[in-house]
Amino acid sequence: MFASKLLICSALLMLSGAVLSQSSISLKDAKFKTPDASSEHPAPLTSTTTTSTSTTSTTTEKPTTSSSTSTIAPPTSPTTSTEPPKTTTTPAPVPSTTPAPQPFPSPAVGTWNASCIMLQMAAQLNFTYETKDGNLTHGLYNIPSNATVEDKDCDKQTVQTIHLIWGPDTSKQSFLMFFDNKNDSTVLSSIQIHLTLLPEEFPNAKENQTLQLIHRSDGEFKTPEKMSYHCTRAQKLNLTETIDAKQLIGWITVSNVQVEAFRSANATGFSTVHDCDSSETSDVVPIAVGIALAALILVVLISYLCARRRSTSRGYMSF
Numbered sequence: 001m002f003a004s005k006l007l008i009c010s011a012l013l014m015l016s017g018a019v020l021s022q023s024s025i026s027l028k029d030a031k032f033k034t035p036d037a038s039s040e041h042p043a044p045l046t047s048t049t050t051t052s053t054s055t056t057s058t059t060t061e062k063p064t065t066s067s068s069t070s071t072i073a074p075p076t077s078p079t080t081s082t083e084p085p086k087t088t089t090t091p092a093p094v095p096s097t098t099p100a101p102q103p104f105p106s107p108a109v110g111t112w113n114a115s116c117i118m119l120q121m122a123a124q125l126n127f128t129y130e131t132k133d134g135n136l137t138h139g140l141y142n143i144p145s146n147a148t149v150e151d152k153d154c155d156k157q158t159v160q161t162i163h164l165i166w167g168p169d170t171s172k173q174s175f176l177m178f179f180d181n182k183n184d185s186t187v188l189s190s191i192q193i194h195l196t197l198l199p200e201e202f203p204n205a206k207e208n209q210t211l212q213l214i215h216r217s218d219g220e221f222k223t224p225e226k227m228s229y230h231c232t233r234a235q236k237l238n239l240t241e242t243i244d245a246k247q248l249i250g251w252i253t254v255s256n257v258q259v260e261a262f263r264s265a266n267a268t269g270f271s272t273v274h275d276c277d278s279s280e281t282s283d284v285v286p287i288a289v290g291i292a293l294a295a296l297i298l299v300v301l302i303s304y305l306c307a308r309r310r311s312t313s314r315g316y317m318s319f
């Protein structure tokens with residue numbers, strides 16, 4: 001009887017020991033994950049090396065292009081890629097009404113330096129515009145990575161601006177980003193885009209259509225002073241026609257963002273990174289520590305109970 005109790009106790013101890021070691025492994029994993037991107041969940045399971053992470057990062061970008069295909073080409077079949085190209089008679093895609101059926105390219109990452117503001121991002125617009133026959137439709141547009149810094153406002157201590165332009169001289173397209181500095185942190189205050197729908201890019205658009213697209217920030221890109229905001233994943237920011245409008249007219253999707261405003265004049269490159277997902281990962285570590293502590297307490301408790309039982313049973317035996 002005493003031997004069986006000892007057996008049960010030692011079994012319990014081994015079990016709790018297993019729990020403890022497992023939770024400490026997960027703690028190690030959590031600590032290992034923190035500096036990396038959030039797209040690494042399959043890595044600990046398969047135990048493959050860094051090649052798997054690169055493939056996952058490329059697959060994360062693909063859904064945006066595939067979703068753009070489905071929206072751009074509502075009429076024709078998406079199966080054309082599987083068939084050999086010579087069998088079907090192509091119905092001359094160049095002229096008439098329907099847009100080209102190939103997927104819309106994902107935006108390229110651009111880097112811009114306006115001394116007080118350094119900006120790196122890839123941005124795609126999805127907006128509503130009026131067609132020649134008076135209907136509303138959706139258009140996609142990538143901010144070109146070779147846009148140039150036209151202007152900047154670096155003088156003020158509380159508000160700074162970067163102004164990018166691109167396109168033909170007759171109709172310059174523009175992109176402005178405003179940053180606020182308050183309470184020792186930097187935050188995006190608004191994005192303002194002026195887009196002229198050129199007939200070569202939007203052949204079905206009503207003539208001379210110029211759109212004003214404004215995002216009024218709700219504290220996006222917030223980062224402590226003297227740090228740069230970094231976010232690899234795509235973020236969808238809503239766009240309205242004026243700063244106070246209630247009706248949405250589109251979205252700007254930004255990815256691979258790194259931005260820093262209110263830089264000192266002699267700074268080189270970006271300052272220390274403040275990642276948008278760092279707050280999520282920092283939660284994992286306390287949780288893992290908590291689990292490990294709970295397991296430790298369990299082990300101590302069980303061994304204490306076992307020791308007590310053994311001593312009491314010894315007490316009975318000695319009688």
Ligand SMILES: *[C@@H]1O[C@H](CO)[C@@H](O)[C@H](O)[C@H]1NC(C)=O
Nearest residue numbers: 064067068071126127138140
């Ligand atoms: C563009 O926006 C419209 C309306 O919000 C949506 O239906 C469509 O799927 C979007 N397209 C892409 C490629 O995000």
Ligand SMILES: *[C@@H]1O[C@H](CO)[C@@H](O)[C@H](O)[C@H]1NC(C)=O
Nearest residue numbers: 097131132133134135136137
């Ligand atoms: C455009 O609107 C007209 C009526 O105003 C309608 O007949 C036509 O189907 C619409 N076209 C599209 C592409 O929605």
Ligand SMILES: *[C@@H]1O[C@H](CO)[C@@H](O)[C@H](O)[C@H]1NC(C)=O
Nearest residue numbers: 144145146147148165166167
């Ligand atoms: C930017 O790139 C486009 C093609 O991607 C090209 O047509 C245009 O001339 C370039 N603009 C500048 C300013 O280099």
Ligand SMILES: *[C@@H]1O[C@H](CO)[C@@H](O)[C@H](O)[C@H]1NC(C)=O
Nearest residue numbers: 180181182183184185187219
């Ligand atoms: C700055 O932060 C303090 C507390 O952290 C808050 O009470 C105050 O309203 C903030 N000021 C601004 C301008 O956000």
Ligand SMILES: *[C@@H]1O[C@H](CO)[C@@H](O)[C@H](O)[C@H]1NC(C)=O
Nearest residue numbers: 170171205206207208209210
């Ligand atoms: C568009 O603008 C051009 C020149 O700016 C002008 O000649 C033309 O009449 C305009 N078209 C419409 C429909 O307003």
Ligand SMILES: *[C@@H]1O[C@H](CO)[C@@H](O)[C@H](O)[C@H]1NC(C)=O
Nearest residue numbers: 217218238240245246247248
């Ligand atoms: C746009 O998004 C912001 C948050 O980024 C939100 O506060 C605001 O209500 C949204 N605007 C509209 C018109 O939905």
Ligand SMILES: *[C@@H]1O[C@H](CO)[C@@H](O)[C@H](O)[C@H]1NC(C)=O
Nearest residue numbers: 263264265266267268269271
């Ligand atoms: C940058 O300039 C400031 C004064 O504008 C100076 O205090 C600081 O030491 C300089 N930093 C470097 C790294 O040169």
Ligand SMILES: *[C@@H]1O[C@H](CO)[C@@H](O)[C@H](O)[C@H]1NC(C)=O
Nearest residue numbers: 113114115118267268269270
């Ligand atoms: C940004 O431009 C400023 C001059 O306007 C230059 O001194 C600085 O080295 C540039 N920084 C980078 C990272 O290119």
